[in-house]
Amino acid sequence: METVVKVNQLTKKFGSFIATNAISFEVKKGEIFGFLGANGAGKTTAMRMLSGLLTPSSGQASVAGFDVSTQAELVKQNIGYMSQKFSLYEDLTIQENIDFYGGVYGLSRQEKKDRSNDIVSKFQLETVIHKLVRTIPLGWKQKLAFALALIHKPKVVFLDEPTGGVDPITRRQFWDLIYEAAHDGVTIFITTHYMDEAEYCDRVSIMVDGLIKALGTPSELKTSFQVDSMDAVFQLLARGTANKI
Amino acid sequence: MPYFNFSPAERQTKYNLMKKFYAFVQKEFYHIFRDTRTMMILFALPIALVIIFGYALNNDFKNIPIGILNQSKDQTSEKLIHRIVGSGYFVVEQTLEKPQDIPKAFKSGKVKLVVFFPSSFQQDLYHAKKAPVQLIADASDINTAINTTSYLSGIIGEFNNENGRENSGGVQLSSRMIFNQRLLSVYLFIPGVIALILLIISALLTSVTLAREKETGTLELLSISPISPYMIIIGKVIPYLILSLLNSFIIILLGIFVFGLPMVGSVALLILACFVYTVASLSLGILISTRVETQQAAMFASLVSLMMPTMLLSGFIFPIESLPLPLQLISNIIPATHFIILIKSIMIKGAGISLIWKPFFILIAMTAVFILVSIQSLKRNK
Amino acid sequence: MRNILVLVRKEFLQIFRNRQLLPFMTVLPVVQVILLTFAANYEIKNLRLGIWDLDQSASSSQLVHKFTGANFFQATDLIDNQKKADDLLMQDAIDLVLVIPKDFEKNSKLQNSPPAVQFQINALNNSKAGIVQNYANAITQDFMSELRGNANVIGSAKIIPVTNFWYNPTLNYKTIMLPGIVAEVMTLIIILICALNVVREREIGTIEQLNVTPLKKHEFILGKLIPFWFIGHFIFWAGIALGRLIFHIPMVGSLGLLELFLAIFLFVPLGIGLFISTAVETQQQALFTSFFFIILFILMCGLFTPVETMPDWAQWVNQLNPLKYFVEVNRLILLKGSGFAEIYPFILKMFVYGIGINALAIWRFKKTS
Numbered sequence: 001m002e003t004v005v006k007v008n009q010l011t012k013k014f015g016s017f018i019a020t021n022a023i024s025f026e027v028k029k030g031e032i033f034g035f036l037g038a039n040g041a042g043k044t045t046a047m048r049m050l051s052g053l054l055t056p057s058s059g060q061a062s063v064a065g066f067d068v069s070t071q072a073e074l075v076k077q078n079i080g081y082m083s084q085k086f087s088l089y090e091d092l093t094i095q096e097n098i099d100f101y102g103g104v105y106g107l108s109r110q111e112k113k114d115r116s117n118d119i120v121s122k123f124q125l126e127t128v129i130h131k132l133v134r135t136i137p138l139g140w141k142q143k144l145a146f147a148l149a150l151i152h153k154p155k156v157v158f159l160d161e162p163t164g165g166v167d168p169i170t171r172r173q174f175w176d177l178i179y180e181a182a183h184d185g186v187t188i189f190i191t192t193h194y195m196d197e198a199e200y201c202d203r204v205s206i207m208v209d210g211l212i213k214a215l216g217t218p219s220e221l222k223t224s225f226q227v228d229s230m231d232a233v234f235q236l237l238a239r240g241t242a243n244k245i
Numbered sequence: 246m247p248y249f250n251f252s253p254a255e256r257q258t259k260y261n262l263m264k265k266f267y268a269f270v271q272k273e274f275y276h277i278f279r280d281t282r283t284m285m286i287l288f289a290l291p292i293a294l295v296i297i298f299g300y301a302l303n304n305d306f307k308n309i310p311i312g313i314l315n316q317s318k319d320q321t322s323e324k325l326i327h328r329i330v331g332s333g334y335f336v337v338e339q340t341l342e343k344p345q346d347i348p349k350a351f352k353s354g355k356v357k358l359v360v361f362f363p364s365s366f367q368q369d370l371y372h373a374k375k376a377p378v379q380l381i382a383d384a385s386d387i388n389t390a391i392n393t394t395s396y397l398s399g400i401i402g403e404f405n406n407e408n409g410r411e412n413s414g415g416v417q418l419s420s421r422m423i424f425n426q427r428l429l430s431v432y433l434f435i436p437g438v439i440a441l442i443l444l445i446i447s448a449l450l451t452s453v454t455l456a457r458e459k460e461t462g463t464l465e466l467l468s469i470s471p472i473s474p475y476m477i478i479i480g481k482v483i484p485y486l487i488l489s490l491l492n493s494f495i496i497i498l499l500g501i502f503v504f505g506l507p508m509v510g511s512v513a514l515l516i517l518a519c520f521v522y523t524v525a526s527l528s529l530g531i532l533i534s535t536r537v538e539t540q541q542a543a544m545f546a547s548l549v550s551l552m553m554p555t556m557l558l559s560g561f562i563f564p565i566e567s568l569p570l571p572l573q574l575i576s577n578i579i580p581a582t583h584f585i586i587l588i589k590s591i592m593i594k595g596a597g598i599s600l601i602w603k604p605f606f607i608l609i610a611m612t613a614v615f616i617l618v619s620i621q622s623l624k625r626n627k
Numbered sequence: 628m629r630n631i632l633v634l635v636r637k638e639f640l641q642i643f644r645n646r647q648l649l650p651f652m653t654v655l656p657v658v659q660v661i662l663l664t665f666a667a668n669y670e671i672k673n674l675r676l677g678i679w680d681l682d683q684s685a686s687s688s689q690l691v692h693k694f695t696g697a698n699f700f701q702a703t704d705l706i707d708n709q710k711k712a713d714d715l716l717m718q719d720a721i722d723l724v725l726v727i728p729k730d731f732e733k734n735s736k737l738q739n740s741p742p743a744v745q746f747q748i749n750a751l752n753n754s755k756a757g758i759v760q761n762y763a764n765a766i767t768q769d770f771m772s773e774l775r776g777n778a779n780v781i782g783s784a785k786i787i788p789v790t791n792f793w794y795n796p797t798l799n800y801k802t803i804m805l806p807g808i809v810a811e812v813m814t815l816i817i818i819l820i821c822a823l824n825v826v827r828e829r830e831i832g833t834i835e836q837l838n839v840t841p842l843k844k845h846e847f848i849l850g851k852l853i854p855f856w857f858i859g860h861f862i863f864w865a866g867i868a869l870g871r872l873i874f875h876i877p878m879v880g881s882l883g884l885l886e887l888f889l890a891i892f893l894f895v896p897l898g899i900g901l902f903i904s905t906a907v908e909t910q911q912q913a914l915f916t917s918f919f920f921i922i923l924f925i926l927m928c929g930l931f932t933p934v935e936t937m938p939d940w941a942q943w944v945n946q947l948n949p950l951k952y953f954v955e956v957n958r959l960i961l962l963k964g965s966g967f968a969e970i971y972p973f974i975l976k977m978f979v980y981g982i983g984i985n986a987l988a989i990w991r992f993k994k995t996s
Contacts, residue, residue: 103632104634282912283912310935352965377787378789379791386803390792403768416744419745420760422750428756433751434932449918548918549819556925557667558666563666564755567669589751
């Protein structure tokens with residue numbers, strides 16, 4: 001299976017503060033890769049570098065075959081991104097949002113129509129397609145944002161804390177979507193601080209203070225740390241840091 | 246307050262309420278003072294504006310560029326021209342050769358007026374005893390046109406008297422400029438600038454704050470709490486009251502020490518005026534914020550609806566007497582109008598309370614109206 | 628290019644759907660322009676005159692008559708002591724106190740002791756006071772000439788000033804104020820909406836969402852500038868059209884030329900708004916910063932106070948005031964009928980200014996967003 005994300009000694013410094021400290025890992029096609037860590041651990045910085053939003057201070061990374069430092073534009077064309085805030089336009093309708101992102105990703109009119117129909121039928125949005133995004137429930141917004149991240153059928157999609165603020169059932173439904181996408185060959189790169197979601201990933205990495213302190217499948221990590229939940233793994237790693245301070 | 250009529254339980258509730266209120270005000274303070282960039286803007290901005298406008302805004306009559314078209318070129322016209330230049334009001338920017346040059350001179354904007362001595366000037370003077378000289382003014386700038394022709398007519402009049410055949414004398418004219426001996430522009434503009442800046446800043450501050458809470462949903466939290474809408478509004482106004490009051494003192498001091506605005510009247514009255522005006526302005530902001538749903542709308546509404554009307558209708562630039570009647574009515578509901586009267590009366594004229602109770606009263610009444618309407622809106626939204 | 632269209636379409640959808648904001652961008656400015664044009668005038672008339680006639684003679688009455696007959700002054704009070712004069716002045720109830728001394732009539736007939744007429748002028752408004760003084764001087768001197776003229780047969784030669792007001796013979800303030808006020812209101816709104824809008828998108832995160840797409844930064848910016856550019860056009864022409872309809876403002880020159888200037892001019896306030904959005908963190912800061920520039924531009928543009936009397940440094944800074952140019956262009960085209968030859972320097976300046984400020988804003992935008 002091809003490697004879709006390749007990261008080597010990726011570093012980002014802000015002045016003297018090292019946000020991401022020479023991290024290295026690889027992600028294969030179709031994998032659901034969880035990027036865990038406390039707030040401020042460096043995972044958001046790493047993800048922003050991988051999505052072409054931030055230039056690395058040193059090190060290399062390639063996403064979907066393109067170098068993030070030198071070919072950022074090509075990277076952007078081949079990835080999807082869903083941020084914490086969903087970033088849908090609240091004052092536009094669902095259809096208008098679909099049209100907009102379709103246009104922005106350069107889909108032809110036919111492609112746009114097809115994808116739009118796909119999304120509408122899949123999420124059963126027929127009745128609300130002309131409603132303002134502001135008026136639909138949070139769970140629907142979340143799913144819509146995910147769908148829009150995939151509208152141009154990218155190879156990799158980055159999800160930055162996508163499940164904040166929704167109820168467990170909706171979260172579960174969202175993960176169904178993620179599995180589906182992964183099944184179709186999309187590589188999912190997801191950051192979260194919900195440790196139970198870590199269990200759903202194929203592999204996870206845990207960042208602490210800019211360094212990757214753990215990397216592997218959830219069961220591997222649980223075994224090696226001799227605990228029975230990802231939450232416990234994280235606590236151990238995080239406490240380790242606390243002791244240092 | 247009939248404190249003694251309350252049961253211990255009631256007293257406790259009221260005490261708790263006061264504590265909650267105090268916490269609420271504290272939160273507002275932190276919110277504001279932690280935002281250092283905004284604080285910098287809030288204080289630096291008025292100071293910068295007052296200084297810039299104090300020096301730049303003036304309607305002194307000087308340096309008026311004029312053109313001379315002298316087809317007569319005789320002694321008298323040359324003397325008169327000399328006189329005109331000597332008055333110090335005018336600067337001869339262009340000497341024109343023929344009347345056809347005038348449109349070009351005006352279009353280039355180089356001169357505001359052309360003094361045109363026709364070729365028959367000398368003859369008219371000696372034979373007909375009446376020599377017209379044309380003052381051709383570019384009336385696209387009406388003020389300058391009127392002032393220029395007015396001053397020039399005055400100079401010509403004086404010139405006539407001095408060169409009169411019989412002894413001049415006639416009359417001795419003296420003018421006493423009351424309140425503003427040296428005819429300083431700052432007396433006219435600085436009070437207006439101060440009023441304008443204070444009003445807009447205060448209104449902007451409070452209009453944003455309620456709208457922001459509406460947007461982020463925290464207003465609902467407040468509505469559920471036992472704090473009444475009165476308290477909410479007052480709680481929001483207090484930190485800004487202190488901010489704006491401070492601002493008003495700073496810029497008034499600027500006006501006095503940098504620009505020489507006099508301080509003839511009572512300091513206590515002035516402070517009271519600032520206080521009343523600040524409260525009125527803040528309440529206006531609150532009123533605006535209760536009528537809109539989003540922060541963006543609040544910002545837009547306050548700046549766009551207050552800026553130009555206050556500038557033009559408050560007596561700052563255009564005297565209120567010159568306004569058509571319906572606009573004079575509008576002028577009266579702008580807080581700045583009354584504050585300008587108060588500043589001028591207290592600082593420049595040294596008026597006492599007996600003379601200026603009216604603007605005070607109006608400002609207080611305005612505040613009451615603004616707050617009442619705001620509370621109504623808040624209640625309705627609840 | 629397509630991307631820009633997509634963005635512009637989205638922007639217009641959002642603008643027209645924003646029920647809260649739309650009236651403030653369209654109806655309110657136009658209403659304001661109309662109302663405020665009625666306000667704008669410095670006409671000095673109905674000056675209130677207080678008469679302190681210590682002579683009570685036929686001549687002094689005639690002098691008073693000349694004051695009130697001139698239509699500038701209205702006799703409102705008779706004064707017989709200084710306190711009364713002081714009180715009236717203090718109350719702002721009077722503009723001029725005319726003090727005619729005792730023996731006015733007697734002395735005016737003699738050669739060696741001219742009567743001393745005094746004017747006590749309410750000088751709170753220094754410009755008004757200057758005018759009052761001029762009028763008072765002129766009226767009194769005229770009167771004295773007439774008085775002596777009656778007694779003296781040999782008149783002296785007199786130079787007669789004949790005033791001739793060009794471009795605006797009726798001295799109609801509305802004519803020159805309206806286009807200026809329209810330009811000011813338009814600029815105010817454009818700077819504000821541009822600054823607030825972009826900062827808002829940054830605050831809610833939609834800019835970041837666009838950053839990960841293939842959309843280029845300059846496409847995003849054009850997608851913002853273009854819709855607001857149209858709005859600026861709407862406000863300006865709606866204002867001018869109403870000005871024509873209601874106030875019959877002259878339109879001597881070419882409207883096409885004015886449109887050309889407007890089209891290029893608009894990029895300056897747009898650029899300024901954009902620049903402000905890159906320099907602040909919150910919408911509130913954007914608001915205050917915009918206010919700062921707007922009030923500077925409006926008060927120093929030469930519509931209310933003359934630019935020539937500003938100190939040198941202020942005139943120098945004023946070179947950066949886009950409104951200063953617009954006010955001038957308005958007068959040149961609408962009132963004086965200037966053509967391309969006179970206007971193109973202005974267009975050029977705005978072009979350079981527009982490119983400069985937008986380049987700066989785009990550069991900063993790339994760094995901060």
